[in-house]
Amino acid sequence: MSERLRVAMPKGRIYNKAAELLRAAGLPVPPEGEEGRKLVIPIPEANMEFILAKPVDVPTYVEYGAVDIGIVGKDVLMEEGRDVYELLDLGIARCRMSVIGLPGWQPGIQQRVATKYPNVASQYFREQGQQVEVIKLNGSIELAPLIGLADRIVDMVETGQTLRENGLVEQSQIFEITSRLVANRVSYRLKNKEIQTLCDALYQVIGSPAGL
Ligand SMILES: Nc1ncnc2c1ncn2[C@@H]1O[C@H](COP(=O)(O)OP(=O)(O)OP(=O)(O)O)[C@@H](O)[C@H]1O
Numbered sequence: 001m002s003e004r005l006r007v008a009m010p011k012g013r014i015y016n017k018a019a020e021l022l023r024a025a026g027l028p029v030p031p032e033g034e035e036g037r038k039l040v041i042p043i044p045e046a047n048m049e050f051i052l053a054k055p056v057d058v059p060t061y062v063e064y065g066a067v068d069i070g071i072v073g074k075d076v077l078m079e080e081g082r083d084v085y086e087l088l089d090l091g092i093a094r095c096r097m098s099v100i101g102l103p104g105w106q107p108g109i110q111q112r113v114a115t116k117y118p119n120v121a122s123q124y125f126r127e128q129g130q131q132v133e134v135i136k137l138n139g140s141i142e143l144a145p146l147i148g149l150a151d152r153i154v155d156m157v158e159t160g161q162t163l164r165e166n167g168l169v170e171q172s173q174i175f176e177i178t179s180r181l182v183a184n185r186v187s188y189r190l191k192n193k194e195i196q197t198l199c200d201a202l203y204q205v206i207g208s209p210a211g212l
């Protein structure tokens, strides 16, 4: 295990919001892209090292201890089901996971649901006592009901713009999503002081209790 606290940052949508929070907590985190294509960014002033990962892979790096802590959306945590320790709700990248369909949708005999989140969707419909076939897609999920691949979708809604522009409606909300700070269980014990110091600094910025 390296001396430095190793932090997995998700590339893309969350990165700049998370970097802003970390900067407010006193860490000199560079804006996305400033380091070119580099994937490991040392922050020697804070005795840390940032790695830039695809969002869906963050819990994997954390569970295996390749990094000590990471920032990731609750959607990914629910879908991946990795054994990580959820430390803090950062309150950023807020949206919700919803069931979406065409207006006037009626349940048929064979229901198909397209989603990027097959585990979340399967569990939700099982709990609802609804039998559905879940089809995994990787993006542009709203396309599926428009062209007849699926009856409904399970996807994220933030402003609702994507739904409006494609003539879709939200049928039900499954859960709220925000980004979370998560830790490897062993790192949390062995590097407790460093991790707790960071949690406390973030807590000062976001103003909610450290530890969920
Ligand atoms: N419309 C949205 N509004 C707010 N937060 C969102 C929205 N879409 C996604 N998120 C949050 O941001 C996280 C990362 O989304 P992003 O689109 O950057 O990743 P991704 O879908 O894995 O991207 P890609 O597959 O293109 O790398 C999601 O896991 C979710 O927590």
Ligand SMILES: O=P(O)(O)OC[C@H]1O[C@H](OP(=O)(O)OP(=O)(O)O)[C@H](O)[C@@H]1O
Residues within 6 Å of the ligand: 138, 139, 140, 141, 142, 155, 156, 157, 158, 159, 160, 161, 162, 163
């Ligand atoms: O309610 P809104 O503000 O419109 O945001 C919701 C959209 O944002 C996400 O897509 P993303 O931009 O990640 O693209 P994707 O289709 O590649 O997943 C999500 O999958 C929705 O399509």
